[in-house]
Amino acid sequence: MNAPLSSHGLSTGSETDTPVWVFGYGSLIYKVDFPYLERRPAHISGWHRRFWQGSHDHRGTPEAPGRVVTLVAEAGAVCVGMAYHVRPDVFAHLDHREKNGYVRVETALHFDDGSASEGLVYIAAEDNEAYLGPDTEEAIARHIARACGPSGPNRDYLIGLADALRQLGADDPHVYAIERHLLALT
Template structure:
């Protein structure tokens, strides 16, 4: 069977933006979720970049896999390429993953390009929090992106201690929205 699965580890978990037939918790090995991509479009600008998640080498990542109907494969792929490859800081890869029900699948994932000028590398909690507490892009405030991601990770029973620390620190630095 030639199934088409898409792996979500950040906003794709809570805002996939495409039709799917099945959604399963999934575990991807060899890559970890990290705020390592400077966002110049969705969560920041070139003048004041935000930070978004990327899959960077090493470790593993728990997220969500979406199974897409065969007839929807091409439109979903086109949508994902438009969404994820805006500045080409991500590379499209097919990677093995394990579903919560024990199935092993091949899944489409977007990993960060360490050679791209938007790759932020390893940041301290304070550096990441300082950036996300004030950045805003066309998809909204950077801190809201981190809040939504953390909320969905909690709902799935996934702990990401570093990201949780970044979120807490950013909350203490963020300027509240005007009334």
């Protein structure tokens, strides 16, 4: 995948083998299937996590996509997640894992100790083919309840994310409301 970077041009380090920070805000928080040098809780500003991206390859199928998170820009918003310091060779795996509409974008990462660094985040913008867009949290929960793909039931993705966010002490009303609606269905 030829994933574009922002105009700032942060390198993935492939020319120099320099490690790069990657920010995870969805399954990258709790499903770490790649090597990393360091892992730290972090947040990015100006973005909200939303279950507005379709998943045709992991939590759904092309005929019945699941719903996974992407980021939506909003002034003043803060998105809590996990940052990983990785070597550039990890991007081959991550680009494949995040192939369903996501591109790498440069962002400023803020760590819990008050320090900051430039890094990369995968975002699926509304102009990608798998984008499903907004809906009510109840409707999103019903969608998630019936979706399943090669990586398993979509509900496992939601529950795993909600649990991981609680462990980070993150307040995410969108995710927790969808989880409440999903649990009420079962």
